Amino acid sequence: MSVAAEISHGTGVSVSITSVSKVYDGDVQALQSVSLDIPAGQFLSILGPSGCGKSTLLRIIAGLDEPSTGEIRIDGVLQRPGDRRTGTAFVFQDAHLLPWRTVLRNVEVPLELLGTPRQRRRELAMHAIEEVGLADAIRRYPAQLSGGMRMRVSLARALVTRPKLLLLDEPFAALDEFTRQNLDEQLLALWQHTGMTVIFVTHSIAEAVFLSQRAAVFSRRPARLLDDIAIPLPANRTIETRSDPVFVEIARQVQQVMKGQVDE
């Protein structure tokens, strides 16, 4: 398999989740018959109360965990446990960088593991770092970066293989509001020019509505799909989008659905 082909600018993949349930250790049920169809190239946000099973779902899609029942198909292909999901990248809540490597060498890690030749690795890593606006910091170590910069490196590391499916688990939750909005805008721009499919888990309703084309709202544990809300905002979103009547209306709607979960 040629690496160049594997990491060429791809469009996204479709993901279909059919009746996925997850029971941990025989008694903690995290997911209850979740079904979702995500067309190629869509930006989907997942919202739900803390501890309901969002991370579990994301990990199952990534192949880091197995569903107890149900199935995951990527571009129609049934995913079996243990399959390598090339083309999928995962961004965790914290940056999880290798502290002994510089920014550049951190971003090179996925390419190294996939066996990309050195020269090409450098080029791709530099490009990914430029995309997240960190070209000045390539020689720095993670300990010398701010939290926001570290998260950018983490994002660049996920993007460097040109994934067709990007999974993010509350990636910017630990950052301040300003940095978070800044990164949201960058992520949006990256999604627009790569065409990858994005599944984004977040606690922030505003962030979900601002970023995505669609929001899936989950119930308290065990997570069931409560509502599946389309977000018909224009592709080009800016600071002003946040005061757009559509934005406000949908945020209110999501709020309403989520509120039922807390009061219940």
Place this chain on the structure above:
Amino acid sequence: MSRAGAIVRAVRAAWPPVLMLVVMVLAGELIIRACDVEEYLVPAPSAVLKALVDSRRELFGSMLTTASAAMMGMACATVLGILIAILLSTARLVQRAVYPYMVFFQTVPVVAIAPVLVIWFGPGLHSVTICALIVAIFPIIANTLTGLLSTDPALREMFHLYGASWWSTLWKLRLPSALPNIVTGMRIASGLSVIGAIVGEFVAGVLQGNAGLGVEVMIAKRIGRTDLVFAAILAASALGLVMFGAINLAGHLLLRRWHASERN
């Protein structure tokens, strides 16, 4: 300015122990002279100093002999200890089966083992080196194992996601993240290896060429030169300090860029 500041700070940090040393030495000298203690029981500090100066060539040669055994023991303990820790961390069943015996073995004093080594390897450098190895290896195994088993799970998953082999996960992730623990283990082992070598020399040391410090102590004791015994003990402490300092420096150089323990 900052250099002057550093000197001021160093002096400030150093004066209490230095003052303590001066007071102790002077008090020792005075008490021993006042009470007229027999030289062969407790030599006065001045007598020890004189022995140290008079026998400096001999002591230095002995120190080199002991140092080579301690350093070789230390080097073997490091390589072997890391390999054993890798094995134990990989095969959990082996770990469970073997580890209790290693803890037990560790409590057996080397003095008790040394005669057996003499039977197997004969007296001399080999047996002494193995004594140093035996006392130095356990802290290295224990610390490396802790490090290998506490690799960031998210990073392991990331490596898994990119299809990393066992070997590249070890080489690029698990060993580097265990490095701070390895250095800690070596730091503890450095002092122990000198102790191990000297104890080894008590039992397995030989008198030809430059005898080690352990042999020196035994001979000085036999001929009633307690001052020389103390001088040899001081030389042994100095050796332990040099080894500890060398490991510390190496650790600092390896970790200063990225590990919290060595920054600033």
